[in-house]
Amino acid sequence: MKDYKVLEIKTSVFADNNIQAEKLRGELKEKKVFLLNLMSSPGSGKTTTLVRTIHALKDELSIGVMEADIDSDVDAQTIRQTGAKAIQLHTGGMCHLDAEMTRQGLEGLDPEGLDLVILENVGNLVCPAEFDTGAVKNVMILSVPEGDDKPLKYPLMFSICDVVLINKMDVLPYFNFDLEKCRENIRLRNPNAVIIPISALKEEGIEEWTDWLGDAVKSWCE
């Protein structure tokens, strides 16, 4: 039997998403729950990075994950194997979550007793960037095979993220990917973004990322 819920999310009825997002953030602050919105293209390594993140932080933080996809529950299954609380959200064909949809997910997960809830958003570099989910921080993953020019082509996504993880560094020798050029392209869109090269597969660079996340959760929950 499955030990996680699969929730069909209803399309949002609220016209002003930004107001709903601010409201949700305020409620999360009161409950001392840190919500992280993790975004990327399909297959950049969100779930693999989450598994590494949970293993690194599970002794100091109580963690829950909301896996948002158009269909399937493979990612929730993967997360449950780490021991973290998980829920699979189906977006009814939508390529993003807004604040009200995120609220439905949180109600399904029940964040009582959790310090950190991570939303793995639908794999997409365009739509998720257009909707504030109510998260405290936005983080994205760009993987080496996607190319160092993506910050130029998808400016909004890079401009709204606090951290850009550059994943799949282990395959750098096989791709025409210039790490310095990529940093420059990210800085053009967002001079304040924290940029951390990682390999989720080889577990490289994970500590710098989980140190950043652990500190961010602590300062939110103080």
Ligand SMILES: Nc1nc2c(ncn2[C@@H]2O[C@H](COP(=O)(O)OP(=O)(O)OP(=O)(O)O)[C@@H](O)[C@H]2O)c(=O)[nH]1
């Ligand atoms: N070489 C390499 N492969 C990786 C790395 N991280 C993830 N992968 C592989 O990339 C593929 C996709 O990884 P996922 O973690 O499922 O990616 P995702 O972003 O969660 O995918 P969706 O949820 O479908 O959008 C899998 O085959 C992973 O094993 C990495 O650091 N290096």
Ligand SMILES: [Mg+2]
């Ligand atoms: Mg995934």
